[in-house]
Amino acid sequence: MKKQLCFIVMSIVFVYIYSSYSCINEIKRKKYIQNTHEKINNNFSLERMALKDETLSVYEYTTNSTGYLLCEGIEKIIWTNNFKYIVGYIELSKQGLCKGYFYINSNDEKDYKFNLTKKEVEEKFGKDIKYQKSIDFINIFGGNSFNEENISEIISFYELVTFFGSILLYILLNILNSIMYIIKIKE
Known part of the structure; x- marks a missing residue:
């Protein structure tokens, strides 16, 4: 069960990282229509x-x-x-x-x-x-x-928050996993 949960979480983190990177890359190449x-x-x-x-x-x-x-x-x-x-x-x-x-x-x-x-x-x-x-x-x-904000700035901010949020989630789950392992050893 724990391995399945870890695999699912790592898959979600990988998808977030990949989508964040590709979206930011496309914004830099000006694929998004930004101004009107x-x-x-x-x-x-x-x-x-x-x-x-x-x-x-x-x-x-x-x-x-x-x-x-x-x-x-x-x-x-x-x-x-x-x-x-x-x-x-x-x-x-x-x-x-x-x-x-x-x-x-x-x-x-x-x-x-x-x-x-x-x-x-x-x-x-x-x-x-x-x-x-x-x-x-x-x-x-x-x-x-x-006179709204530039869409590339909004998307970049969202993707960066998502990217760092997914890394933080991964770190927290690893810490939680380590704490559960230490509790199991003490019992």
């Missing part, structure tokens, strides 16, 4: 709407407006010219309004263009633009829409 929102200027923002969505959408805000969806399906995106312009590529938009490249000036609300070709973007910004996947971009530069 990036404000470009007073009129435009980038947002990720669905939890499983790995693309971004551009929302336009006008005066006295909560914002409406302008373009969705941004595949790759980058800040250029020292965070003055945001340049991106939309593979296929469901509305059909936006396809191809676009740019938005973060300092001038009137300086933006959509439906550009690669050549037009290269003429304005140069050929050496290194785009990021939209999921990586929003994780690096974005924030949470509701």
Whole structure:
């Protein structure tokens, strides 16, 4: 009975240790979607709407407006010219309004263009633009829409507590086992 209990406890501890390690490792590699929102200027923002969505959408805000969806399906995106312009590529938009490249000036609300070709973007910004996947971009530069804590910090804290808790449980069970063994010897 004691050996079975020890085996079960050690199995649980091993599962906790393995899951903690793999989860923390995945967070470090940015597999988790952490952020959902990036404000470009007073009129435009980038947002990720669905939890499983790995693309971004551009929302336009006008005066006295909560914002409406302008373009969705941004595949790759980058800040250029020292965070003055945001340049991106939309593979296929469901509305059909936006396809191809676009740019938005973060300092001038009137300086933006959509439906550009690669050549037009290269003429304005140069050929050496290194785009990021939209999921990586929003994780690096974005924030949470509701000003909540970053999910990676929450998961990391939970996994670390679980990891050290499982080690503590293992140590306590070994101490308990040793105490029971000493009591048995004294009897």
